[in-house]
Amino acid sequence: MVIATLLAACKTAPDPEPPVTTNDSETGDVHILPRDSYPLPTDSSPDIPPNLSPSHWVTLEQTGTWLLSSSTAPFTSMSGDLRIREYVDDLDTAVPNYECDVTYALTGEAVTQHSCSACDFVFAVEHYVQLGSPVDCHDPDVPLDGSVWNMGFDSGTRTIYRNYGGTGLWLPWYDATKSGATVTFDWTALLAIEVEDSGMM
Amino acid sequence: MFPLLLPLVMVGCKKTTTPTDATTGDTGTEAPDNLYPLPDDIDEIDFESAFIEAVKMMTTVTTQAPWAGHVAAIDRREVGCPDFWTDPFTIANQTVGSEDGVAWNDDCLTTTGLIYDGWIWWDSTVRNNGDANTYEGRTSEGSRRLEGKATVSNTDEITFEFVGEASDSMYRVQAIGYDRFVYSTRMDATVTGRDVFATDSPTPDGYRTDLVMSLTGGDVDNFEARGNVYMFYPQLQGRFDSIGADMELQGPLGAGPDSCTLEPLGWIGLRDENAYWYDVVFLPRFQEDIVDIDYANDPLSICDGCGRLYVQGIEQEGREICIDFSFLFDGTVHLPEIEEYVLPWHSL
Numbered sequence: 193m194v195i196a197t198l199l200a201a202c203k204t205a206p207d208p209e210p211p212v213t214t215n216d217s218e219t220g221d222v223h224i225l226p227r228d229s230y231p232l233p234t235d236s237s238p239d240i241p242p243n244l245s246p247s248h249w250v251t252l253e254q255t256g257t258w259l260l261s262s263s264t265a266p267f268t269s270m271s272g273d274l275r276i277r278e279y280v281d282d283l284d285t286a287v288p289n290y291e292c293d294v295t296y297a298l299t300g301e302a303v304t305q306h307s308c309s310a311c312d313f314v315f316a317v318e319h320y321v322q323l324g325s326p327v328d329c330h331d332p333d334v335p336l337d338g339s340v341w342n343m344g345f346d347s348g349t350r351t352i353y354r355n356y357g358g359t360g361l362w363l364p365w366y367d368a369t370k371s372g373a374t375v376t377f378d379w380t381a382l383l384a385i386e387v388e389d390s391g392m393m
Numbered sequence: 394m395f396p397l398l399l400p401l402v403m404v405g406c407k408k409t410t411t412p413t414d415a416t417t418g419d420t421g422t423e424a425p426d427n428l429y430p431l432p433d434d435i436d437e438i439d440f441e442s443a444f445i446e447a448v449k450m451m452t453t454v455t456t457q458a459p460w461a462g463h464v465a466a467i468d469r470r471e472v473g474c475p476d477f478w479t480d481p482f483t484i485a486n487q488t489v490g491s492e493d494g495v496a497w498n499d500d501c502l503t504t505t506g507l508i509y510d511g512w513i514w515w516d517s518t519v520r521n522n523g524d525a526n527t528y529e530g531r532t533s534e535g536s537r538r539l540e541g542k543a544t545v546s547n548t549d550e551i552t553f554e555f556v557g558e559a560s561d562s563m564y565r566v567q568a569i570g571y572d573r574f575v576y577s578t579r580m581d582a583t584v585t586g587r588d589v590f591a592t593d594s595p596t597p598d599g600y601r602t603d604l605v606m607s608l609t610g611g612d613v614d615n616f617e618a619r620g621n622v623y624m625f626y627p628q629l630q631g632r633f634d635s636i637g638a639d640m641e642l643q644g645p646l647g648a649g650p651d652s653c654t655l656e657p658l659g660w661i662g663l664r665d666e667n668a669y670w671y672d673v674v675f676l677p678r679f680q681e682d683i684v685d686i687d688y689a690n691d692p693l694s695i696c697d698g699c700g701r702l703y704v705q706g707i708e709q710e711g712r713e714i715c716i717d718f719s720f721l722f723d724g725t726v727h728l729p730e731i732e733e734y735v736l737p738w739h740s741l
Contacts, residue, residue, distance in 0.1 A: 241508055243501040246476055330479040332494055332516065333739040356735050357519035359533075363740035379739075383495065386482040 246384035250291060250330050253277045254366070256298065258315070258345075258375040267313050272298040272375075274319065278330055280385060294324035296335065303342055308353055308362045311344025330383055345375055352377050431704060432669065438632075440702065440714045444673055447629055447636045447663055448718065450595045452726045454604050454622050455578040456561035459539060460733070462553035462589040463513060466545045467497070467741060475499030475509040477738060482512075489540070490514045495738040496541075511543030513555060519734040530568025535734030537561060550587050554599070557582025563729055566611075573611035576728050580604055600624045604638075614644020614722040616657075627666045635664035641678060644722035653696035657718065660700070673700040673714045 256274035260267045274296040279289060300315030308314055319335040326334040335341065342355040343365065350369055353362040366377035432438075475497040481490045482498060490496045494516025499509050517537035525531040538560040545553040561578035585599030604620035622636040629636070640659035643652040658678035663671045676696065702712035 241500040241502045241510065243474065244476070244499050246478070250479055331739060333737045354740075356737060356740075357535075358521035359519055359732050359735055360521070361732050361735050363735070363737065365740060381739075383479040384476045384482075384498070385479050 263373040292329035314344035465588040474501035513541030515539040525567035533731040553586035577607040613647030637662040655698035675700040
């Protein structure tokens, strides 16, 4: 009898209807709930964020000099150096434990055709790694061995700018001071870092 | 015993198929009925404009969107809010971030009332050589990637929300009388926020997507898109909340003698607020698309700019949808400038 009943139902089975909840039972109109009708859970988060404080920091230091070809413009070339050092938290000055310690020799040829309107002079600066390895550094923009960057000095803002990727965007790269035929520059920053077996808070 | 009988009875409920043709040996199948009743106003839907609007909207679903929100969030930061991180770090027992690039990670409030909650890691590279106004030309390459789970908000609204990962790349060669570009973008993410989507944008409420898309132009026009865009609400013509696509279209430039430039290979689908899918199926894209039935039958295989409408997977006899996709190659699709790939943490 069960089989007969099911087979009978099979013969007359209508096409399934869409979910009842979407149709008005009287008019058949489709209902869409207004957006504000959904019940929202209570926001249980604190009103003031806790401001997470990292436990460990990497200090990034970059310092260097440009020795210009003369003490007055025009400057046709330069030579110099760049040292990049990075360390976690406090540096043991007795036995420095640098995460990265790289020394570069710099050479530069003057670039006369450039788009840095603020720059007093621009060099194509080539970086030669003399000591260390830049791959150990945390700054993602450390120069690789042999890389050439167009960099210009602006005495007004005491800044060395870098033509980033040759795009024509001159980004502030180093704080710099010119004294005679010498330009000294530096840059320092901090990055939070997770040290093994240590939480961030 | 009843449970055992039920499957047997259900087998008896299968729709009847037409018998094998004695002369050709072909086994015909009866077209299935629509499983659910079609919407009463289906004849009033302007499918042509809906699908054009859908594809135009789809072309805005690129990594450019979350990147713009990311840049805006960084522009509004203050010292210490948010904190910037290097190397991988742990969030909820998950290792995130990378030895490359930099991330911000915090749960903090700025003095201007902006809340940064979560983390975003990013990395980008850019290279530009030469001069476009010469015969040697200029070559530009940029790529960028961001991953994260973060919201940036104030008391009134979310200015930027990003959960997932996104990447894109741009390659362009420009010289006197020559231009070629290849842009590709890939997202598997949720993106919302007023810094990304203005109130008059195509998707003011954002979207969730797994769309992969590419556009080449200049010397050879080609467009490809595969994936889905879910817009949370019916943001498309007030009716559709999702787009699905698996399509490729050869544009007029560089087309071969056998290329069809009038219609894509593949299909595009729209879902309405009642979860009805409306698909337009064009020429088959892959051999695997041709299953069971002989796909290559007229008029479906004609390169005429028209596809067949399917509703809930059921072919709608006599419903051809004809769409002009030429806007894909006339500059309507927004491409990023190479300078937009520049975001080094060093100069923030």
